[in-house]
Amino acid sequence: MTNRQKKPLELYVHIPFCASKCLYCDFLSFRALRSVQEEYIMQLIREIRAQGACCREYQVTTVFIGGGTPSVIDPLLIRDLMQSLFENFHIAGDAEITIEVNPGTLLQRKLPVYRALGINRVSIGLQSANNRELQYLGRIHTFEEFLKSFQYARMSGFSNINIDLMSSIPGQTMDSWRNTLKKVTMLKPEHISAYSLIVEEGTPFFEMYGEGANACGQSPSLPDEDTENRLYHLTRSFLAEQGYGRYEISNYSRPGWECRHNIGYWTQIPYLGLGLGAASYIKGCRFANERDMDAYLSLDFSEAFRDNALSCLRGAVHHLTREEKMEEFMFLGLRMIRGVSELEFVSMFGIKLEHVYGAVMKQLIDNGLLQKKGVWISLTEWGMDVSNLVLREFLLD
Ligand code: SF4
Structure with a gap:
């Protein structure tokens, strides 16, 4: 490669x-x-x-x-x-x-x-x-x-x-x-x-x-x-x-x-956390490393025991569903001033942003919390001030 x-x-x-x-x-x-x-x-x-x-x-x-x-x-x-x-x-x-x-x-x-x-x-x-x-x-x-x-x-x-x-x-x-x-x-x-x-x-x-x-x-x-x-x-x-x-x-x-x-x-680039308690998002999964120092130090990472050590290190691994990935795309992307791109959403999920979030976006735009400029959707100044409340609206049931 x-x-x-x-x-x-x-x-x-x-x-x-x-x-x-x-x-x-x-x-x-x-x-x-x-x-x-x-x-x-x-x-x-x-x-x-x-x-x-x-x-x-x-x-x-x-x-x-x-x-x-x-x-x-x-x-x-x-x-x-x-x-x-x-x-x-x-x-x-x-x-x-x-x-x-x-x-x-x-x-x-x-x-x-x-x-x-x-x-x-x-x-x-x-x-x-x-x-x-x-x-x-x-x-x-x-x-x-x-x-x-x-x-x-x-x-x-x-x-x-x-x-x-x-x-x-x-x-x-x-x-x-x-x-x-x-x-x-x-x-x-x-x-x-x-x-x-x-x-x-x-x-x-x-x-x-x-x-x-x-x-x-x-x-x-x-x-x-x-x-x-x-x-x-x-x-x-x-x-x-x-x-x-x-x-x-x-x-x-x-x-x-x-x-x-x-x-x-x-922007959901995969990341790998190394060391005690470090969090990762890779291959569509989220997990966090062991947080106890003694338990961490006791892991055997030698080649013969590697897979077992990595699975003990990672504990519970959460595979994100498609809906969860969409939610994260919005929660994380909207933290940025430039916001999220409609084009990127289509290329990641194969469906238009408005088909998933059309109603909620319209309501937030009407209330002055969200704005649309070309293909970019972003929070307004006011939306940023109350971002915790606004971002919650992007949860999919
Ligand atoms: S105690 Fe916490 S806040 Fe203070 S330097 Fe260490 S990590 Fe940073």
């Missing part, structure tokens, strides 16, 4: 380690000894060999090393990991390869190593330029440490940098958020992700701010609903003025620097 005939595939590699746990975080991440980190990467490499052997018909177009905090581990472990990815998958010459990093994890010596390994995009977790807000979130770094990380990334040759920001955090005001946006855009990163804080069950924030909690004592309150809306609208207008186009509900970039990996998720 020639490279041209190979199907596109995205890889997500999960590094579940962090220096400490942020108060709002419900990701699969934790502190671990260096010996555990080493053992994990060795097992991950065995998994990569086993998974790669089943993916010969694919060409990898993007790789995302996320977490957790991949930059918390020894860069030589990242080197071993990258070598193994290149040995076991066919990675396209122009692949976008991202690593997530956090300030406060000794980036000065690590970033040049990443660049030399072929990693060409860095995603830096900042969240806020206000040190008090960073403290409320339980982040381990200051804004000044972030600035150094950003400079190190540029000095190491990274010309594609994302900065993660968070709005609606405790104590945040319109002024402090404007200040964060201002300080960040002055650095001219290529990409900015700006999500609103979600108080997730099982986190310390849920105890402090979840249903029935009494945010009292030392903790500042969360912005009220009105402020939250104003923060959200400020993000959009401020970033637009600074030349950042919004291409998805929470993602902005300078022209041409949209994240290819994320666009793949929203």
